[in-house]
Amino acid sequence: MDKEELKKLADDPDNIPGIYNYCDRWCERCSFTSRCLNFKMSEEKFGDQENIDANNTAFWEKLAETLHETLELLKDMAEEQGIDLNSIDVEEAKQYRREFEDNNVVHVIEHLSKSYITTVDEWFDNDMYMVEDETNESDLEDYTASIDALSEEDAITMKDNVEVIRWYQHQIYVKLRRALQSAQMEKTEDWDDDQKDSDGSAKVALIGIDRSISAWGKILDYFSWQKKGILNIIAYLKRLSQIIENEFPNARSFVRPGFDEMNT
Numbered sequence: 187m188d189k190e191e192l193k194k195l196a197d198d199p200d201n202i203p204g205i206y207n208y209c210d211r212w213c214e215r216c217s218f219t220s221r222c223l224n225f226k227m228s229e230e231k232f233g234d235q236e237n238i239d240a241n242n243t244a245f246w247e248k249l250a251e252t253l254h255e256t257l258e259l260l261k262d263m264a265e266e267q268g269i270d271l272n273s274i275d276v277e278e279a280k281q282y283r284r285e286f287e288d289n290n291v292v293h294v295i296e297h298l299s300k301s302y303i304t305t306v307d308e309w310f311d312n313d314m315y316m317v318e319d320e321t322n323e324s325d326l327e328d329y330t331a332s333i334d335a336l337s338e339e340d341a342i343t344m345k346d347n348v349e350v351i352r353w354y355q356h357q358i359y360v361k362l363r364r365a366l367q368s369a370q371m372e373k374t375e376d377w378d379d380d381q382k383d384s385d386g387s388a389k390v391a392l393i394g395i396d397r398s399i400s401a402w403g404k405i406l407d408y409f410s411w412q413k414k415g416i417l418n419i420i421a422y423l424k425r426l427s428q429i430i431e432n433e434f435p436n437a438r439s440f441v442r443p444g445f446d447e448m449n450t
Contacts, residue, residue, distance in 0.1 A: 206223070260417055388430055395426060395427045
């Protein structure tokens with residue numbers, strides 16, 4: 187790309203300034219590639235960006251519809267086990283903070299998000315092929331047959347949701363590390379802007395967690411015999427989300443350029 191082409195891209199009035207600062211870097215699934223200078227600069231062949239953006243918007247809207255249903259499943263499981271999900275953010279945050287308060291290297295949020303990476307790897311490497319105690323061998327055979335008989339649409343749905351889980355598996359940790367590092371710098375600087383980078387980065391991580399919870403909920407449709415293990419992972423993400431919101435109370439209200447602004 188020569189200088190003139192770059193200048194032409196940069197001068198495009200449809201670009202949203204700074205939209206790439208608080209995105210999840212998943213350009214293939216983004217709804218704003220047609221308005222992102224960063225994406226345009228990295229792509230030689232753009233194709234029909236507006237059509238791609240519309241399809242991606244529909245994809246995320248459909249996934250978001252699963253979030254409420256999945257959390258209701260989690261709530262039912264918690265009630266069965268006598269767990270108060272609403273108290274987890276307060277009690278566990280205090281407990282974890284006590285354990286980590288003398289450690290200036292590792293923050294509890296960093297520790298938990300990094301542990302999630304390992305949990306996901308272990309599930310895909312082992313648990314998805316394992317039968318829970320209450321499941322017998324014939325159930326596994328029936329499950330294997332049902333997977334083999336998946337319709338093309340269901341196979342695509344399962345693949346899409348695995349991709350969502352895998353994409354955010356590491357990124358949640360990366361974004362939270364940035365949020366924690368920014369929070370430290372903001373303490374030593376005069377920060378007059380209501381929009382703090384720490385909140386923006388934490389919000390991206392929270393969105394990744396929301397989407398991961400939804401994706402795990404869809405995966406449960408195909409791995410019902412692993413219900414307990416999957417719901418435990420979802421519960422872990424829910425707890426992590428609550429602890430993040432306790433640490434960054436303004437994260438959810440952070441306005442990301444383009445993504446959270448209306449009529450841009």
